[in-house]
Amino acid sequence: MAINRIAIGTPGEASGRDAIRAAFAEFFSMVIFVFAGQGSGMAYGKLTGDGPATPSGLVAASLSHAFALFVAVSVGANVSGGHVNPAVTFGAFIGGNITLLRAILYWIAQLLGAVVACLLLKVSTGGMETAAFSISHGVTPWNAVVFEIVMTFGLVYTVYATAVDPKKGDIGIIAPLAIGLIVGANILVGGAFDGASMNPAVSFGPAVVSWTWTNHWVYWVGPFIGAAIAAIVYDTIFIDSNGHEPLPSSDF
DSSP states (O other), rough: GGGGGGOOHHHHHSSSSHHHHHHHHHHHHHHHHHHHHHHHHHHHHHTSSSSOHHHHHHHHHHHHHHHHHHHHHHHHHHHTTTOOOHHHHHHHHTSSSSSSHHHHHOOOOOOOOHHHHHHHHHTTTOOOOOOOOOOTTTTOOHHEEEHHHHHHHHHHHHHHIIOOTTTOOTTTTHHOOOOOOOOHHHHHHHHHHHHHOOOOOHHHHHHHTOOTTTTHHHHHHHHHHHHHHHHHHHHHIGGGGGOOOOGGGGGG
């Protein structure tokens, strides 16, 4: 069972050269992802004069996030595993593929990267608002939690199937491409309801810069629950049944 392999780690591991390099990789990947993803929404606002959301705007947001995540995961894969998401890191921890101390290091780097990206956007756009994630009219916080659980389950399940499973073989760019595509597809589903975050850092950066925290907890609780369920389900059914040795964190 995945949860039996959870490990705390040692201070030496978390402060080692490889761990620090991995944290920097997560930081820069997050800057790339959030700058493009959040920036596309700001560009839409600029072009429409902050007009109402439209189907074309949703498609644009989906594509920009899919493309940016594909790149962000790819450039970080060989150093940190290209998590680019605290929920993905949590799923890796639950599955015994990364220690808690290393996960905390990743979380710090990911959150800082998101904040820096939003600050850069605010400066480079002349002070435009970096809008925080919000829940649409008629959608309750608990509706949004369910959305985030299901969407993040799909994301982390995809990560496990294409990047973590030791039987995956050499699939090259398929993993980051699949990860980017599932995020883009989920945005088409959930974007109109709660913004389709699936990523606590992506929600955290705009919340800090705009200092807007309404229902912010939704974007942590939902993704972390979805990630944990995906890790346990995939590991238990498809990995643990055939025997499993935890992968080195550099391989994921």
